[in-house]
Amino acid sequence: MAQVLKRFFDLIVSSGAILLLCLPLFLIALAVRLESSGPALYWSKRVGRRGRIFLMPKFRSMRTDTPVVATHLLEDPDRYLTRLGRQLRRSSLDELPQLYSVLVGDMSLVGPRPALFNQRDLIELRRENGVDQLRPGITGWAQINGRDELPIGEKVAFDVEYLRRRSFTFDLKILFLTAWRVITAHGVSH
Template sequence: MAKRAFDLLFAAGALLLIAPLLLAVTAWIKLDSRGPVLFRQVRVGRAGREFHILKFRTMHVDAPSRGPQITVGRDPRITRSGHFLRKYKLDELPQFFNVLVGDMSVVGPRPEVPRYVAMYPPSTRELVLSVRPGITDLASIEYRDENELLGRSADPERTYVEQVMPAKLSFCERYVRERSFAGDLGIIGRTFVAAFARR
């Protein structure tokens, strides 16, 4: 209950604070390429319930028909504005709306697409999906350069499934077992540090 109250206050406050930035990004995306401003994708949330995660669109509208579900390196499907938004994780900002409606938390395991969740070991799936997924977590901080890592692989899909995903799940399991309010604040702080370090 306390975590949900914190999520609501934090998300509402963040949206009010960054409202001018959201408007600026919206205008940039509209000017940069045709298509909607927001990208919606099905992800798996708490207890296996599917929901639509919100992101600023960073790829051309025909991207799904032009390549794999994961993006690697300097993917040509990414727009000019998209490269910048992805680099500084600004494409994730609309997920504060997901937090407000209860699909997500500010801190929690990053939600995956159904295809990859189906590959989770049963015990891991049960544990990780026992909490609301989050905008940020330990795995997203440690693997903030995931696209570049996969871009250096001869088989990005295999590298993700066999190496990256298991490592990220290990962080997710650790979070669920050890989660606390103080721990969440620490992860939020580390997220800000990681974001500004890229600047």
Template sequence: MYSFTKRLMDIILSLIAVIMFSPILVIIALLIKFDSKGPIVFKQKRPGINKKLFTIYKFRTMKIETPNVSTEKLGDPSRYITKLGLFLRKSSLDELPQLFNIMFGHMSIVGPRPALYNQDDLIELRDKHGINELKPGLTGYAQVMGRDNITDIEKVRYEEFYKKNMSLWLDIKIIWWTFKSVVKSEGVRVN
């Protein structure tokens, strides 16, 4: 019953969010076009449920000549992030296109954040603990417990806690905690 309710909640909430945020989506798209050369939406292959690759959508926050690696491997990422991109990342508005990933069934609102395809250590750790069996999420327990300020081992511990305690109530709490942290603009993601 939980998985049916979770999928139904994903569809309804993401559809409502797309409708509600559609003016913001259009404004961001226009601002990206004026800010820098390149596509509006950044697309990248990520391992999803059972490590099956899917295309994740984000608003582009980096210049088109940026190497395709996680931000922490860029050395000084500020030279690659666009002016608008810094704001979009800090506010998490760059994640809004993932609402379409949720509607298409590639992602859920709550689940482990999808790893980059080249984050081998994290993917291997997730394999050992069965985390890759879960649908990736727009937000997750590890996100609200430390985002990118925690190690991969800590992330997987939080994700394992989520896997063992998955419930509609826990999902609602994670969504609420995420909302609070986005409003406070806490931290900048690296992937």
């Protein structure tokens, strides 16, 4: 029953947010296209529930020639960021297209952040701890407790804690804390 309630909540919030944010989403997409060549959206290969690969959209914040690795693995991430991309990331507006992934069921509002397809160490550690059974989220317990700065072992420890503690009220707490972190740009490194 809890999973049905969570999915229903995801559907209501994501569809409502998409409708409410139609104009801002369009304007951001237009601004991305006007600033640099290439598509407005970047479709990233991510690992979802039970190891299934899906394409996750984000507003493109980097140049089209950026290597396909996690941002923290780039030698000089700032070299690849566009001016607008820097602002989109700081405000987390680049994440808004992921509402589509929530709507179609690839993601949830709250869950472990989906790993890139080539983050084998993270994927394996999550599988060993049963975290791969969860639908990945736009935000999660690890996100609000360190975001990109967390080493993989700590990130998975937070994911395991979320797996044990998950509930509708815990999800609401995580959403509230995420909103606070976004407003204050807490933990944003690129």
